[in-house]
Amino acid sequence: MNKKALLLGNEAIAGAIVAAGCQVATAYPGTPSSEILPAIAKRADELEAEMVVEWGANEKVAFEMAVTSTFAGARACCVMKHVGLNVAADPFMTTALYELKGGMLLVSSDDPGPHSSQNEQDSRFFAMFAKVPCLDPADAEEAAAMVADGYSLSERHGVVTMLRPTTRISHSRQALDLPSSRAPAPKLPVAFERNPARWCPLPAIVRTSHPRHNARLLRIQEEFEHDWGRYNFEVKAQKPARLGVIASGIAFASLCDVLVEQGREDVDILKIGTPFPLPVKMADEFVARHDRILVLEESYPVIELQLTNRTRVMGRSNGFVPEAGELLPEVVADLLARALGEEPEAPDAEFVSLMDELRLAPRKPTLCAGCPHRSSFLSIRRALPSAINPSDIGCYTLGINQKGIDTSICMGGAVTSSSGLYLAHKVSGQSRPVVATIGDSTFYHMGVPGLLSAVYNRHSFVLCILDNSSTAMTGGQSHPGLGEKPRKEDEGVAVDLIKLCHGCGVEFVEVVPAYDNAAGVDAVKRAWQHAEAERKPAVVIFRHPCMLLRPKQDVIPVTVDPDKCVGCRYCIDYFGCPGLSFDERTKKTSIDPNYCISCGACRAACPHGAILEEKR
Amino acid sequence: MQLIIAGIGGQGILFTSRVLGQMAIDRGRTVIGSEVHGMAQRGGSVISHFKVGDYKSSLVRRGQADILMAFDQTEGLRNLFYLKKGGVFLVNAGDEAVFQNTSLQKFLADRSIRTCRFAGHEILNQHMGGNYLFLNVLILGTAAGLGLEGFEKESVVQALRELAPPKHLESNLKVFDLGMTAARN
Ligand SMILES: Cc1ncc(C[n+]2csc(CCOP(=O)(O)OP(=O)(O)O)c2C)c(N)n1
Numbered sequence: 001m002n003k004k005a006l007l008l009g010n011e012a013i014a015g016a017i018v019a020a021g022c023q024v025a026t027a028y029p030g031t032p033s034s035e036i037l038p039a040i041a042k043r044a045d046e047l048e049a050e051m052v053v054e055w056g057a058n059e060k061v062a063f064e065m066a067v068t069s070t071f072a073g074a075r076a077c078c079v080m081k082h083v084g085l086n087v088a089a090d091p092f093m094t095t096a097l098y099e100l101k102g103g104m105l106l107v108s109s110d111d112p113g114p115h116s117s118q119n120e121q122d123s124r125f126f127a128m129f130a131k132v133p134c135l136d137p138a139d140a141e142e143a144a145a146m147v148a149d150g151y152s153l154s155e156r157h158g159v160v161t162m163l164r165p166t167t168r169i170s171h172s173r174q175a176l177d178l179p180s181s182r183a184p185a186p187k188l189p190v191a192f193e194r195n196p197a198r199w200c201p202l203p204a205i206v207r208t209s210h211p212r213h214n215a216r217l218l219r220i221q222e223e224f225e226h227d228w229g230r231y232n233f234e235v236k237a238q239k240p241a242r243l244g245v246i247a248s249g250i251a252f253a254s255l256c257d258v259l260v261e262q263g264r265e266d267v268d269i270l271k272i273g274t275p276f277p278l279p280v281k282m283a284d285e286f287v288a289r290h291d292r293i294l295v296l297e298e299s300y301p302v303i304e305l306q307l308t309n310r311t312r313v314m315g316r317s318n319g320f321v322p323e324a325g326e327l328l329p330e331v332v333a334d335l336l337a338r339a340l341g342e343e344p345e346a347p348d349a350e351f352v353s354l355m356d357e358l359r360l361a362p363r364k365p366t367l368c369a370g371c372p373h374r375s376s377f378l379s380i381r382r383a384l385p386s387a388i389n390p391s392d393i394g395c396y397t398l399g400i401n402q403k404g405i406d407t408s409i410c411m412g413g414a415v416t417s418s419s420g421l422y423l424a425h426k427v428s429g430q431s432r433p434v435v436a437t438i439g440d441s442t443f444y445h446m447g448v449p450g451l452l453s454a455v456y457n458r459h460s461f462v463l464c465i466l467d468n469s470s471t472a473m474t475g476g477q478s479h480p481g482l483g484e485k486p487r488k489e490d491e492g493v494a495v496d497l498i499k500l501c502h503g504c505g506v507e508f509v510e511v512v513p514a515y516d517n518a519a520g521v522d523a524v525k526r527a528w529q530h531a532e533a534e535r536k537p538a539v540v541i542f543r544h545p546c547m548l549l550r551p552k553q554d555v556i557p558v559t560v561d562p563d564k565c566v567g568c569r570y571c572i573d574y575f576g577c578p579g580l581s582f583d584e585r586t587k588k589t590s591i592d593p594n595y596c597i598s599c600g601a602c603r604a605a606c607p608h609g610a611i612l613e614e615k616r
Numbered sequence: 617m618q619l620i621i622a623g624i625g626g627q628g629i630l631f632t633s634r635v636l637g638q639m640a641i642d643r644g645r646t647v648i649g650s651e652v653h654g655m656a657q658r659g660g661s662v663i664s665h666f667k668v669g670d671y672k673s674s675l676v677r678r679g680q681a682d683i684l685m686a687f688d689q690t691e692g693l694r695n696l697f698y699l700k701k702g703g704v705f706l707v708n709a710g711d712e713a714v715f716q717n718t719s720l721q722k723f724l725a726d727r728s729i730r731t732c733r734f735a736g737h738e739i740l741n742q743h744m745g746g747n748y749l750f751l752n753v754l755i756l757g758t759a760a761g762l763g764l765e766g767f768e769k770e771s772v773v774q775a776l777r778e779l780a781p782p783k784h785l786e787s788n789l790k791v792f793d794l795g796m797t798a799a800r801n
Contacts, residue, residue, distance in 0.1 A: 004641065006634060006641060008651070031654030032653065034653070034654075116654030139674070168650055168675065171652065171653055172649065172650050172651075173633060173637055173648070173649040174648050174674075175641050175647055250673060250675070252672075253672040253673035254672075254673040254677075257677070258677065261677070261680065328675060328677075329673060329676070329677035330677050330678045348678075350723055350726070351723070353719070354719050354720060354723050357717070357719050358720065360690045360694050363624060363659070363660055363691065365625065365657075365658040365660035366658060367658065368626075368659070395658065398658065473654070473658075474654070475653070578659060594746075
């Protein structure tokens with residue numbers, strides 16, 4: 001019996017994955033996909049499902065674990081965010097051509113906007129690049145339904161199948177059925193059979209597997225033309241249509257709502273749920289029937305570029321539809337009006353001038369009160385003010401508010417940027433301190449190869465690993481340094497961080513408590529001396545648990561001595577805890593009891609000793 | 617009914633949309649909404665969209681919201697564009713002075729927006745030992761206090777029973793009543 005529950009889109013996807021009889025589920029966290037794997041584990045526990053659920057150290061690792069389990073016949077899935085697929089691209093591109101034995105669902109969640117990502121890349125293009133089928137849900141219910149159909153497609157054709165939700169699907173909430181049964185296991189028992197011609201992509205083998213794959217893709221496209229009416233269908237206008245809209249994802253859903261709100265009955269819609277391979281005949285025929293065609297999809301023109309005749313098409317490739325950002329309902333309404341040759345709704349001038357007048361301060365994301373990263377940045381900047389500070393992706397990227405970060409690219413980039421910046425100065429005969437920051441989860445994810453390379457090549461820099469015992473940014477998931485695993489009673493092994501650094505060939509590895517400013521400053525200074533003298537990277541590990549883990553720690557209420565506070569704003573500009581506020585009239589800092597958690601860390605931030613423990 | 621909940625990451629907004637969702641389910645209504653997770657949850661501006669009825673999209677369009685619930689005054693003002701004419705603006709007001717601004721008063725009057733300001737932090741300081749995590753229940757109480765359809769005390773309480781740990785139930789009920797009283801004043 002199924003029971004309706006108010007589910008997050010990601011929980012609906014997870015429930016469907018367990019219900020589909022998936023046996024091996026892997027992931028590396030990343031917004032907006034992060035909740036899927038924990039929800040799979042929870043559901044698997046509830047149903048006592050025979051299923052392994054694991055975090056990989058990174059997306060390449062996770063993808064390879066899942067896809068190779070299908071070589072033996074297991075039914076598998078791998079979950080990641082869109083940029084995770086860049087990391088997993090190598091195995092993804094190659095196994096795309098394989099004839100897999102078990103079903104393989106890849107969930108790659110995109111983040112148009114972006115809300116919580118470093119770019120807006122469209123995973124559907126990756127599906128097209130790899131030539132694998134892609135399913136693009138318009139809401140959470142459809143996403144869940146696509147899981148079972150995706151597995152069926154994958155198993156019938158032996159092909160990796162991509163499900164591509166976006167933030168608005170993953171983080172939507174809907175009342176949905178959470179299925180409580182599980183599909184039967186694959187017919188063939190799990191057993192690996194030796195067959196190198198199937199599992200080793202030697203060039204001679206690829207010369208036959210690639211054409212075979214191309215033929216398979218045509219068969220899949222035919223299927224999408226005829227048998228996938230549940231996801232590819234037309235919504236006909238009640239009156240003679242003046243416009244045809246091809247729409248997918250949340251843009252389709254928003255379009256439907258806008259049409260109802262505006263009482264419009266003169267627009268035909270072709271809804272597409274399988275953007276690659278596009279059912280081109282269906283789409284071309286729709287285009288041929290309409291004088292005006294608008295294409296609404298997020299975030300790149302994937303459907304649009306597959307249309308045979310684009311001369312009458314208004315879309316993203318010709319700039320009619322904005323080429324970046326989300327297709328929010330107001331954007332959809334605006335595009336609809338313009339596509340129909342009507343006057344779009346004027347911007348609300350009164351609201352704009354009201355905002356100009358009120359001058360509301362923007363609210364930037366900040367590190368939590370008591371966050372150990374804030375203290376680490378204070379120490380790092382103090383130790384070597386002339387240093388270049390490469391950083392990485394995680395909560396600690398918010399160290400930018402403290403002027404503690406100069407560069408950031410992608411996960412693991414802190415280590416390799418340190419190498420690059422070191423080399424640029426070295427080649428021009430200069431030496432400049434480089435002190436980088438990276439989170440613990442990020443270090444395990446992709447920091448290690450960069451560090452090996454830096455030891456090998458003799459690069460001088462200091463790598464500060466900000467170890468908060470958590471993958472905090474994405475919601476506190478486990479990682480190899482912690483050893484916990486998603487399923488109950490499934491225990492892992494914690495990989496020791498210090499030994500790992502030594503194992504990479506780093507000699508100088510020191511651990512300091514993150515709140516201890518004097519120790520941190522001293523360790524970073526000595527680390528740089530070592531790095532410069534020995535021509536080797538040095539590691540300082542700043543340690544203190546993430547505040548979201550609610551660690552037990554000393555309670556140290558603080559106060560500001562107004563006589564000692566000179567109003568220099570140093571504590572605001574270089575520490576910036578939400579628990580500190582600065583009064584522009586009196587030019588003094590004070591403690592904001594609404595935010596202060598009495599960690600005592602800010603005492604180190606005042607150069608004049610004005611922030612003191614409050615004696616009660 | 618279309619609703620926007622605006623505030624700052626960490627204020628308990630996600631819980632409010634879960635309560636609203638449960639209430640709608642209990643009444644057999646269809647619901648769809650959209651939440652913010654990730655970066656902005658670290659103290660940034662966050663908004664939840666919430667729609668009860670026959671909708672497909674989880675997003676509210678500008679000018680279409682019936683209710684704007686603001687956990688924070690600045691975040692409420694910033695998102696006023698979502699409200700339709702005759703909409704309801706529930707706001708945890710911190711700074712009275714802003715509401716004396718004549719442009720703001722005119723904006724709200726021109727659109728016949730019904731504004732309910734309540735001093736959430738003050739109320740919670742006075743009655744709940746300064747535990748601001750109760751803001752979400754307080755704001756639900758104000759909606760009930762205004763007599764908004766769908767926010768009847770019984771249905772909110774039932775949803776709280778289903779979603780909140782039983783040990784908090786008594787405090788939640790107390791806060792809910794504080795909200796109701798605040799709205800009536
Ligand atoms: C390739 C890739 N995968 C996943 C993410 C999502 N993501 C952003 S930061 C982060 C990890 C943060 O953990 P950690 O390094 O421990 O730093 P913390 O947030 O705890 O400070 C992840 C997984 C990403 N940006 N890129």
